[in-house]
Amino acid sequence: MPELIKNTLYILTPGSSVHLDHDAVRVFHPENGAKRLPLVRIDHVVAFGGVNLTDDFLHRCAADQRSVTWLTSNGRFRARVIGPQGGNPLLRVAQHDALREPDRRAAVARAFVAGKLHNTRQVLLRAAADARTTRQQALRATASAIADDLAKLPDTNNINVILGIEGQAAKRYVATWRHLLVDHAQVTAPTHRISRPPTDPVNAALSFGYGMLRIAVHRALEHVGLDPYIGYLHGIRPGKPALALDLMEEMRHLQVDRMVFTAFNRRQLTPHHFTQHPGGAHEINDDGRRAYLTLWSEARARPWAHRQLGRDIPAAVLPLIQARLLARHLRSDTPHYNPWSPA
Secondary structure, eight states, rough: OOOOOOOEEEEEEHHHHHHHEEEEEEEEETTTEEEEEEGEEEEEEEESSSSSEEEHHHHHHTTTTEEEEEETTOOOOOEEEEEOOOOHHHHHHHHHHHHHHHHHHHHHHHHHHHHHHHHHHHHHHHHHHHSOOOHHHHHHHHHHHHHHHHHHGGGGGOOHHHHHHHHHHHHHHHHTTTHEEEEEOOOOOOSSSSSSSSHHHHHHHHHHHHHHHHHHHHHHHHHTTTTOOOOSSSSSOOOOHHHHHHHHHHHHHHIIHHHHHHHHHSSOOOOOGGEEOTTTTEEEEEHHHHHHHHHHHHTTTTTTETTTTEEEGGGHHHHHHHHHHHHHHHSSSSSOOOOOOOO
Protein backbone atom coordinates (compact mmCIF):
# COMPACT_ATOMS: atom_id res chain seq x y z
CA MET A 1 0.00 0.00 0.00
CA PRO A 2 1.56 3.35 -0.98
CA GLU A 3 2.48 5.72 1.83
CA LEU A 4 0.70 9.06 2.01
CA ILE A 5 3.38 11.72 1.95
CA LYS A 6 2.45 14.85 3.85
CA ASN A 7 4.40 18.05 4.31
CA THR A 8 6.55 19.54 7.04
CA LEU A 9 5.84 23.19 7.81
CA TYR A 10 9.08 25.04 8.59
CA ILE A 11 8.73 28.38 10.40
CA LEU A 12 12.01 30.26 10.09
CA THR A 13 11.32 33.92 10.88
CA PRO A 14 11.87 34.98 14.52
CA GLY A 15 8.91 36.85 15.95
CA SER A 16 6.35 34.82 14.00
CA SER A 17 3.19 33.64 15.75
CA VAL A 18 1.27 30.52 14.79
CA HIS A 19 -2.49 30.25 15.33
CA LEU A 20 -5.24 27.74 14.68
CA ASP A 21 -7.75 29.08 12.15
CA HIS A 22 -10.53 26.46 11.96
CA ASP A 23 -8.94 23.61 9.93
CA ALA A 24 -5.96 25.69 8.90
CA VAL A 25 -2.78 27.11 10.39
CA ARG A 26 -2.25 30.86 10.27
CA VAL A 27 1.33 32.13 10.49
CA PHE A 28 1.65 35.86 11.21
CA HIS A 29 4.65 38.16 11.32
CA PRO A 30 4.33 41.95 11.84
CA GLU A 31 6.54 42.73 8.84
CA ASN A 32 5.52 39.91 6.50
CA GLY A 33 1.79 39.70 7.14
CA ALA A 34 -0.16 36.45 7.45
CA LYS A 35 -0.18 33.17 5.55
CA ARG A 36 -2.86 30.51 5.88
CA LEU A 37 -2.34 26.82 5.07
CA PRO A 38 -4.71 23.83 5.40
CA LEU A 39 -3.74 21.40 8.14
CA VAL A 40 -4.82 18.29 6.26
CA ARG A 41 -1.54 18.00 4.31
CA ILE A 42 0.75 18.90 7.22
CA ASP A 43 1.97 16.18 9.57
CA HIS A 44 4.90 17.96 11.24
CA VAL A 45 5.69 21.53 12.27
CA VAL A 46 9.28 22.69 12.86
CA ALA A 47 9.90 26.08 14.48
CA PHE A 48 13.36 27.67 14.43
CA GLY A 49 14.42 30.20 17.05
CA GLY A 50 11.95 32.62 18.63
CA VAL A 51 8.57 31.52 17.25
CA ASN A 52 5.36 31.63 19.30
CA LEU A 53 2.85 28.78 18.87
CA THR A 54 -0.50 29.35 20.56
CA ASP A 55 -2.12 26.87 22.93
CA ASP A 56 -5.08 26.18 20.67
CA PHE A 57 -2.77 25.30 17.79
CA LEU A 58 -0.66 22.97 19.96
CA HIS A 59 -3.78 21.28 21.35
CA ARG A 60 -5.08 20.64 17.83
CA CYS A 61 -1.72 19.24 16.71
CA ALA A 62 -1.63 16.89 19.70
CA ALA A 63 -5.19 15.72 19.05
CA ASP A 64 -4.37 15.03 15.39
CA GLN A 65 -1.07 13.23 16.21
CA ARG A 66 0.77 16.03 14.41
CA SER A 67 4.18 16.52 16.02
CA VAL A 68 5.70 19.94 16.70
CA THR A 69 9.46 20.39 17.06
CA TRP A 70 11.37 23.42 18.32
CA LEU A 71 14.97 23.91 17.17
CA THR A 72 17.57 26.56 17.80
CA SER A 73 18.35 28.88 14.90
CA ASN A 74 21.20 26.57 13.80
CA GLY A 75 19.09 23.42 13.97
CA ARG A 76 19.83 21.98 17.42
CA PHE A 77 16.95 20.19 19.12
CA ARG A 78 15.12 22.07 21.89
CA ALA A 79 11.79 20.35 22.50
CA ARG A 80 9.02 18.35 20.91
CA VAL A 81 5.27 17.98 21.43
CA ILE A 82 3.37 14.87 20.38
CA GLY A 83 -0.06 13.56 21.24
CA PRO A 84 -0.82 10.46 23.33
CA GLN A 85 1.11 7.43 22.09
CA GLY A 86 -0.57 4.02 22.09
CA GLY A 87 2.57 1.99 21.53
CA ASN A 88 3.19 -1.72 21.80
CA PRO A 89 4.75 -2.72 25.14
CA LEU A 90 5.64 -6.16 23.78
CA LEU A 91 7.76 -4.53 21.08
CA ARG A 92 9.55 -2.43 23.70
CA VAL A 93 10.23 -5.60 25.73
CA ALA A 94 11.67 -7.27 22.61
CA GLN A 95 13.82 -4.19 21.98
CA HIS A 96 15.28 -4.41 25.50
CA ASP A 97 15.73 -8.19 25.26
CA ALA A 98 17.82 -7.80 22.09
CA LEU A 99 20.05 -5.29 23.87
CA ARG A 100 20.70 -7.77 26.69
CA GLU A 101 21.68 -10.57 24.28
CA PRO A 102 25.27 -9.85 23.11
CA ASP A 103 25.01 -11.79 19.84
CA ARG A 104 21.70 -10.18 18.84
CA ARG A 105 22.93 -6.73 19.76
CA ALA A 106 26.08 -7.24 17.72
CA ALA A 107 24.12 -8.52 14.71
CA VAL A 108 21.91 -5.41 14.65
CA ALA A 109 24.90 -3.11 15.18
CA ARG A 110 26.77 -4.83 12.33
CA ALA A 111 23.77 -4.29 10.06
CA PHE A 112 23.70 -0.56 10.78
CA VAL A 113 27.42 -0.23 10.05
CA ALA A 114 27.20 -2.45 6.97
CA GLY A 115 24.44 -0.22 5.60
CA LYS A 116 26.50 2.89 6.28
CA LEU A 117 29.64 1.51 4.63
CA HIS A 118 27.76 0.16 1.62
CA ASN A 119 26.06 3.50 1.03
CA THR A 120 29.30 5.40 1.62
CA ARG A 121 30.73 3.42 -1.27
CA GLN A 122 27.69 4.38 -3.35
CA VAL A 123 28.41 8.08 -2.75
CA LEU A 124 32.04 7.63 -3.81
CA LEU A 125 31.31 5.50 -6.87
CA ARG A 126 28.56 7.84 -8.09
CA ALA A 127 30.92 10.80 -7.70
CA ALA A 128 33.70 8.88 -9.48
CA ALA A 129 31.44 8.28 -12.48
CA ASP A 130 31.32 12.06 -13.08
CA ALA A 131 34.89 12.91 -12.04
CA ARG A 132 38.06 13.49 -14.02
CA THR A 133 40.88 10.94 -14.01
CA THR A 134 42.81 11.91 -10.85
CA ARG A 135 39.70 12.39 -8.72
CA GLN A 136 38.11 9.30 -10.23
CA GLN A 137 41.07 7.13 -9.25
CA ALA A 138 41.14 8.47 -5.68
CA LEU A 139 37.40 7.99 -5.19
CA ARG A 140 37.46 4.45 -6.56
CA ALA A 141 40.50 3.54 -4.45
CA THR A 142 38.72 4.70 -1.29
CA ALA A 143 35.56 2.83 -2.28
CA SER A 144 37.68 -0.31 -2.68
CA ALA A 145 39.31 0.17 0.73
CA ILE A 146 35.89 0.61 2.36
CA ALA A 147 34.78 -2.62 0.67
CA ASP A 148 37.65 -4.30 2.52
CA ASP A 149 36.42 -2.76 5.78
CA LEU A 150 32.93 -4.02 5.01
CA ALA A 151 34.24 -7.55 4.52
CA LYS A 152 35.62 -7.58 8.08
CA LEU A 153 32.24 -6.98 9.75
CA PRO A 154 30.84 -10.55 9.69
CA ASP A 155 33.89 -11.82 11.59
CA THR A 156 33.17 -10.06 14.90
CA ASN A 157 30.52 -9.81 17.60
CA ASN A 158 32.52 -7.26 19.58
CA ILE A 159 30.84 -3.84 19.60
CA ASN A 160 34.16 -2.04 20.06
CA VAL A 161 35.63 -3.83 17.05
CA ILE A 162 32.53 -2.96 15.00
CA LEU A 163 32.92 0.69 16.03
CA GLY A 164 36.60 0.51 15.12
CA ILE A 165 35.79 -0.73 11.62
CA GLU A 166 33.21 2.03 11.23
CA GLY A 167 35.70 4.63 12.46
CA GLN A 168 38.42 3.51 10.05
CA ALA A 169 36.02 3.66 7.11
CA ALA A 170 34.85 7.12 8.23
CA LYS A 171 38.45 8.41 8.19
CA ARG A 172 38.93 7.06 4.67
CA TYR A 173 35.71 8.72 3.54
CA VAL A 174 36.44 12.14 5.06
CA ALA A 175 39.86 12.11 3.38
CA THR A 176 38.07 12.05 -0.01
CA TRP A 177 35.95 15.14 0.64
CA ARG A 178 38.40 17.26 -1.37
CA HIS A 179 37.60 15.04 -4.35
CA LEU A 180 33.83 15.45 -3.87
CA LEU A 181 34.05 19.23 -4.29
CA VAL A 182 34.71 20.56 -7.79
CA ASP A 183 37.27 23.28 -8.50
CA HIS A 184 34.70 26.06 -8.90
CA ALA A 185 32.99 25.38 -5.56
CA GLN A 186 33.43 28.44 -3.36
CA VAL A 187 34.40 26.45 -0.25
CA THR A 188 37.42 24.39 0.75
CA ALA A 189 36.88 20.80 1.82
CA PRO A 190 37.68 20.27 5.52
CA THR A 191 40.11 17.53 6.48
CA HIS A 192 38.11 16.44 9.54
CA ARG A 193 34.49 16.09 10.57
CA ILE A 194 34.04 18.75 13.26
CA SER A 195 30.58 19.26 14.71
CA ARG A 196 30.79 20.86 18.17
CA PRO A 197 30.94 23.50 16.88
CA PRO A 198 31.43 23.29 13.10
CA THR A 199 34.44 25.33 12.01
CA ASP A 200 33.70 25.70 8.28
CA PRO A 201 30.67 25.91 5.95
CA VAL A 202 30.80 22.25 4.87
CA ASN A 203 30.75 20.90 8.42
CA ALA A 204 28.05 23.41 9.37
CA ALA A 205 25.85 22.29 6.46
CA LEU A 206 26.39 18.62 7.31
CA SER A 207 25.51 19.22 10.98
CA PHE A 208 22.32 21.03 10.00
CA GLY A 209 21.38 18.23 7.59
CA TYR A 210 22.06 15.49 10.12
CA GLY A 211 19.80 17.34 12.54
CA MET A 212 16.97 17.30 10.00
CA LEU A 213 17.52 13.59 9.30
CA ARG A 214 17.65 12.74 12.99
CA ILE A 215 14.26 14.38 13.55
CA ALA A 216 12.75 12.29 10.73
CA VAL A 217 14.25 9.04 12.05
CA HIS A 218 13.25 9.81 15.65
CA ARG A 219 9.64 10.39 14.58
CA ALA A 220 9.61 7.17 12.54
CA LEU A 221 10.83 5.09 15.49
CA GLU A 222 8.19 6.55 17.79
CA HIS A 223 5.53 5.96 15.14
CA VAL A 224 6.20 2.20 15.02
CA GLY A 225 6.46 1.93 18.81
CA LEU A 226 10.24 1.69 19.33
CA ASP A 227 12.14 3.59 21.99
CA PRO A 228 14.52 6.01 20.19
CA TYR A 229 16.82 6.06 23.23
CA ILE A 230 17.57 2.31 23.39
CA GLY A 231 20.12 1.55 20.66
CA TYR A 232 22.62 -1.14 19.78
CA LEU A 233 25.60 0.59 18.16
CA HIS A 234 25.79 3.96 19.91
CA GLY A 235 26.30 3.96 23.65
CA ILE A 236 23.26 4.48 25.86
CA ARG A 237 23.37 7.72 27.85
CA PRO A 238 20.62 9.87 29.39
CA GLY A 239 19.18 12.20 26.76
CA LYS A 240 20.96 10.51 23.85
CA PRO A 241 18.62 9.06 21.18
CA ALA A 242 20.88 6.07 20.54
CA LEU A 243 18.53 4.12 18.26
CA ALA A 244 17.77 7.22 16.18
CA LEU A 245 21.52 7.72 15.74
CA ASP A 246 21.90 4.01 14.89
CA LEU A 247 19.21 3.97 12.23
CA MET A 248 20.24 7.19 10.53
CA GLU A 249 23.74 5.81 9.86
CA GLU A 250 22.64 3.93 6.74
CA MET A 251 20.91 7.07 5.35
CA ARG A 252 23.39 9.72 6.43
CA HIS A 253 25.77 9.85 3.45
CA LEU A 254 23.39 9.25 0.56
CA GLN A 255 20.59 11.41 1.97
CA VAL A 256 22.59 14.31 3.45
CA ASP A 257 26.24 14.33 2.35
CA ARG A 258 25.51 13.82 -1.32
CA MET A 259 22.98 16.65 -1.29
CA VAL A 260 25.34 18.98 0.58
CA PHE A 261 28.33 18.44 -1.73
CA THR A 262 26.11 18.76 -4.80
CA ALA A 263 24.69 22.03 -3.44
CA PHE A 264 28.17 23.50 -2.93
CA ASN A 265 29.28 22.30 -6.37
CA ARG A 266 26.25 23.98 -7.97
CA ARG A 267 26.71 27.10 -5.80
CA GLN A 268 23.26 26.60 -4.32
CA LEU A 269 25.11 26.88 -1.02
CA THR A 270 28.00 29.36 -0.73
CA PRO A 271 30.01 30.95 2.11
CA HIS A 272 27.42 33.77 2.15
CA HIS A 273 24.91 31.28 3.61
CA PHE A 274 27.00 30.92 6.78
CA THR A 275 28.05 33.17 9.64
CA GLN A 276 31.50 32.91 11.20
CA HIS A 277 31.60 33.73 14.91
CA PRO A 278 34.59 34.85 17.01
CA GLY A 279 36.74 31.81 17.64
CA GLY A 280 36.02 30.30 14.23
CA ALA A 281 32.66 28.56 14.75
CA HIS A 282 30.41 28.57 11.68
CA GLU A 283 26.62 28.63 11.72
CA ILE A 284 24.12 28.43 8.89
CA ASN A 285 22.32 31.79 8.64
CA ASP A 286 18.73 32.71 7.74
CA ASP A 287 19.35 32.71 3.98
CA GLY A 288 21.27 29.45 4.32
CA ARG A 289 18.43 27.77 6.22
CA ARG A 290 15.95 28.81 3.56
CA ALA A 291 18.22 27.57 0.76
CA TYR A 292 18.96 24.31 2.56
CA LEU A 293 15.35 23.54 3.46
CA THR A 294 14.25 24.19 -0.12
CA LEU A 295 16.80 21.63 -1.32
CA TRP A 296 15.89 19.27 1.54
CA SER A 297 12.18 19.36 0.71
CA GLU A 298 12.93 18.61 -2.94
CA ALA A 299 15.25 15.77 -1.95
CA ARG A 300 12.65 14.25 0.40
CA ALA A 301 10.23 13.88 -2.50
CA ARG A 302 12.81 12.10 -4.65
CA PRO A 303 12.26 8.33 -5.11
CA TRP A 304 15.04 5.91 -4.22
CA ALA A 305 15.28 2.24 -5.10
CA HIS A 306 14.74 -0.17 -2.21
CA ARG A 307 16.35 -3.56 -2.86
CA GLN A 308 14.42 -5.46 -0.20
CA LEU A 309 11.01 -4.14 -1.25
CA GLY A 310 11.82 -4.26 -4.95
CA ARG A 311 10.33 -0.84 -5.67
CA ASP A 312 11.09 2.87 -5.44
CA ILE A 313 10.41 4.68 -2.16
CA PRO A 314 10.34 8.47 -1.63
CA ALA A 315 13.18 9.58 0.63
CA ALA A 316 10.67 11.02 3.11
CA VAL A 317 9.23 7.54 3.72
CA LEU A 318 12.54 5.65 4.06
CA PRO A 319 12.93 6.21 7.84
CA LEU A 320 9.44 4.80 8.46
CA ILE A 321 10.03 1.79 6.19
CA GLN A 322 13.32 0.97 7.91
CA ALA A 323 11.83 1.47 11.38
CA ARG A 324 9.11 -1.04 10.51
CA LEU A 325 11.66 -3.54 9.18
CA LEU A 326 13.70 -3.15 12.36
CA ALA A 327 10.59 -3.68 14.50
CA ARG A 328 9.77 -6.85 12.57
CA HIS A 329 13.24 -8.21 13.24
CA LEU A 330 13.15 -7.36 16.95
CA ARG A 331 9.80 -9.18 17.22
CA SER A 332 11.55 -12.19 15.58
CA ASP A 333 9.26 -11.99 12.55
CA THR A 334 12.38 -11.92 10.34
CA PRO A 335 15.80 -13.51 11.06
CA HIS A 336 17.85 -10.42 10.13
CA TYR A 337 17.58 -6.66 9.91
CA ASN A 338 18.48 -5.58 6.38
CA PRO A 339 19.67 -1.97 6.10
CA TRP A 340 18.49 0.21 3.24
CA SER A 341 20.56 0.44 0.11
CA PRO A 342 19.49 1.53 -3.37
CA ALA A 343 21.92 -0.85 -5.10
